[in-house]
Amino acid sequence: MPISYSSKAADINWYYFVIEFIDKTWPNFSADQRKTASRPPDRLLGQGCWRGCPQLGGFESQGECSDGEQGGSRRMEGPEREQQPVHALWSNPRPAFARHARRAQVMATLAEIRALLGEPGFNWQDPAPWSETESEFGIEFPADFREIVDAYGSVQINNQLYLEHPAGHLLHNLRESIRGDLELFREADMAEYLPSPAGANPGELMPVASATTGEWVFLRVPDSPSSPWRVLVQELDSPAWTLHEMTFGEWLLAYLKGDDVTVCSRNFAPDRPFFGPLS
Structure with missing residues (x-):
């Protein structure tokens, strides 16, 4: 049977x-x-x-x-x-709860940045400037970068690191800065300073910040949708570059803690990090 x-x-x-x-x-x-x-x-x-x-x-x-x-x-x-x-x-092959977890991680990183740097006063809500900027350059910026810049706006951190917001009424405007920086780093004599072309295609480098000490900060566009964003810092006076296996939020947090992430804040903020609006 x-x-x-x-x-x-x-x-x-x-x-x-x-x-x-x-x-x-x-x-x-x-x-x-x-x-x-x-x-x-x-x-x-x-x-x-x-x-x-x-x-x-x-x-x-x-x-x-x-x-x-x-x-x-x-x-x-x-x-x-x-x-x-x-x-x-x-x-989406990555489940919804994974996206919720990433969102929670972004907010946790932002909370640590606030605790070190101080409470922001900009707190931008309108997504239109980001949409226009992303449409012009063909890129969708990572969530942590947008959250941080929306919170603080266009600021100088430790009298060293410049961050800019794309809102059009600001004198120091991310959209205009990216436009000029892309043009600069696409010139033949400047392109050789970078390991990849400046641009928004996979593997390319999008300039998003700079420092008074001669560094340029780039976001490395992921090779695939499942790959993470990374931060590359170019030292123009060397010339040398360093790829940091960090998201922008992780990189900024390490900078604020005094770690050497190519841009180093130890001599600029010996007591604690600070910021002020760009004027």
Whole structure:
């Protein structure tokens, strides 16, 4: 007599599977976040393959569920409603909770910078200047860089490091500075100072800050969407450059702590870091 075997997976629907999986892997996430993460793909909803989960207002399908075929008529357990857009969890190989974790890391780094440097007074909210700047140069700046610059605006840190914001009313404007710096570092005699071309393509270098001590700070554009942003500092008086395996926030935090990240603040802020507006 043959032995039959039925997998446990046959007795559990997708909702409960994802809840159990997330419970084991990400125990610190709330129930609401777990429920959001467990939405089925709209592809399955559209084909009528999702079979009744009351927590999600599920439905029963009367059609076939093979790929490429539309399911038949369906009965909703509740009022008809529009299908929601595909959740980022299904359209992005990196899950939504990973993006939340990165966001939390950015905010934690900003909190450390505030504690060292002091509370910012700029606190910009309008995204329009960033959108215009990113559209002009064909780049999407990393979140930590935007958060820091939005908080502090155009400032000089320790009378040494210049940071600029793209808001058009500012005298020292990031957009105009990038425009001029790209033109400078694309000249033949200046291009040889860099390991990669200045620009916004993968692997290229986007100038975002400078120092009174003769350094230029670049963001290295990731080679792929899954690769991290890095910071490269060019010393024009050497000439030499150093690639730091850090995000901009990590690099700035190390600078504020007095670490030698090519630009060094020890002789400029022996007591504690400080900043003032660019005028």
